[in-house]
């Protein structure tokens with residue numbers, strides 16, 4: 001039980017077997033999380049550094065929890081806003097980490113490719129927790145795990161990602177992962193927020209939300225960022241909601257079940273209405289639960305996947 | 317490899333294939349040089365002085381690179397006038413023009429004199445390009461007349477575009493009055509914004525902020541219109557897109573006095589090379605698509621693109637050993653240009669030897685209104701010696717340049733220059 005790559009930098013190029021292995025392993029860890037003492041000694045003695053160069057509550061929290069559940073020691077470093085400005089270089093930061101004998105580095109960074117660069121300077125295992133608009137592999141893995149729980153298989157499933165595709169690492173990782181698993185992927189959002197050559201990635205582009213909803217089994221709704229308004233990429237949140245918001249009326253008009261996902265945090269009443277986010281078709285909270293299990297699986301497998309999982313019940 | 321400059325009393329280039337399309341010369345013969353003059357082109361039997369065996373080698377008019385960043389003054393840790401000249405000589409260039417975006421920019425007579433003085437005793441002739449505007453700030457014109465007297469060969473705010481259409485109009489009118497071109501770096505800054513690579517499939521894959529080809533083309537179109545209107549001498553630096561080639565071709569067909577350059581990296585690499593986030597593939601303009609590359613080569617072939625210049629842009633290691641977005645733009649090119657063009661264009665029959673000579677030796681001098689450089693008896697000996705068959709591996713640890721930033725490390729190339737002769741001096745590099 002081992003992954004083909006030493007690091008998890010993204011899902012582009014990760015094969016079906018490896019994704020399946022991660023998702024299957026995550027299911028076992030999900031069972032661990034349901035135990036009275038939801039903890040295993042799998043990574044005892046291992047140290048994880050969580051480097052967050054960008055604000056993040058959810059992802060960091062989820063990783064930290066996964067590390068604790070695996071009995072790893074973790075240290076946190078967050079240095080927001082300093083990454084692109086001059087200061088200590090990422091290389092120097094990396095060297096310092098190396099000197100502290102750390103086994104895993106979990107990194108969130110605003111620059112695409114920053115974890116790839118880090119993996120070239122370090123002996124430690126690097127896990128990408130989001131690099132700019134490039135990838136956020138564990139998010140896509142937890143999304144796929146959630147979908148596998150709802151549907152028999154990802155094969156042939158029609159998933160449409162809605163919103164700011166241009167600036168979304170969640171979108172890219174989902175596109176790579178889902179396509180590898182045999183799903184059909186569509187994107188839908190304001191033309192200003194859809195990369196010009198996105199079709200080359202193998203996705204369908206839906207110009208309007210109604211067309212997208214006609215065909216989708218799943219809508220993965222992205223958070224729309226307020227700053228984009230200032231960059232003249234869309235006129236207002238009001239107009240965004242009018243054109244692309246997932247509302248109860250829109251869902252009712254489709255007259256068939258569409259599973260609703262959102263990576264969080266939600267702008268309620270903008271990209272997603274509250275009664276949809278909290279409604280029957282929403283799997284948003286399962287996504288959060290699965291996030292911890294997926295991150296445990298990734299850490300475990302990148303550690304070599306040597307320890308036995310089943311019956312590993314003694315906790316501590 | 318430490319470069320050794322020899323003084324030439326007299327030297328004989330024996331059994332060389334001597335090629336110069338300017339005088340319709342292509343024959344295997346000897347060249348006798350005394351001091352800085354070609355004394356004889358033809359068989360020389362008895363000769364006692366230094367002889368360079370040029371059997372199976374080619375002698376061409378000394379090459380010129382009209383787009384080099386020497387970084388002096390201000391960033392001497394990256395390159396100096398002297399190390400840049402050494403690198404040029406090692407790459408087969410006998411002349412170069414250097415861009416004014418130093419710190420401070422070359423924008424007055426004493427700055428131009430400073431560069432000239434630094435290069436005074438070198439084999440390589442250095443022609444400073446001076447700023448169009450004071451401090452390259454895009455506001456006030458520099459004292460172009462004064463700087464031409466001191467040796468400025470043209471004007472550019474390279475690093476960025478001449479900021480406004482109005483400024484470009486005045487700059488072209490004024491510089492053309494003095495007989496020198498304005499060289500523009502074509503980039504609409506509102507479109508390129510924070511982009512770091514070409515906008516296309518690869519930028520969509522990598523989620524990287526990108527620079528669309530229209531950022532270049534809009535300024536090319538603007539400049540062409542102004543050049544036509546003012547009848548100005550316009551030169552467009554580092555052209556990288558198919559659309560720009562089309563616009564220039566169209567303008568030339570209507571008689572607009574425009575010349576254009578491209579760089580070796582646009583001819584041998586595409587944005588595919590950016591996958592993996594190698595910062596050595598980051599330059600401005602960025603590596604473009606395969607179609608752009610095809611059209612650049614077609615433009616070279618049909619005369620739309622007049623010259624190949626390196627845009628030699630030295631940077632320190634720490635400027636490149638970082639996140640792609642943070643890394644400096646630009647790569648060095650003086651010591652790989654000839655090998656890349658020979659291997660990837662001449663050997664593949666996309667460019668002939670004569671065309672290479674025109675693009676890399678003849679045209680740069682014409683564009684900058686410098687004296688021509690012909691291989692004929694009585695003319696100054698300004699020559700590049702070429703070994704067309706040698707197989708070599710690019711190794712930046714052996715470079716003369718102070719900087720090492722380029723993506724061609726370990727590339728296997730065929731064809732290399734092995735010497736240059738100019739100003740009564742000779743450098744042999746093997």
Ligand SMILES: [Zn+2]
Nearest residue numbers: 474475501553
């Ligand atoms: Zn430039």
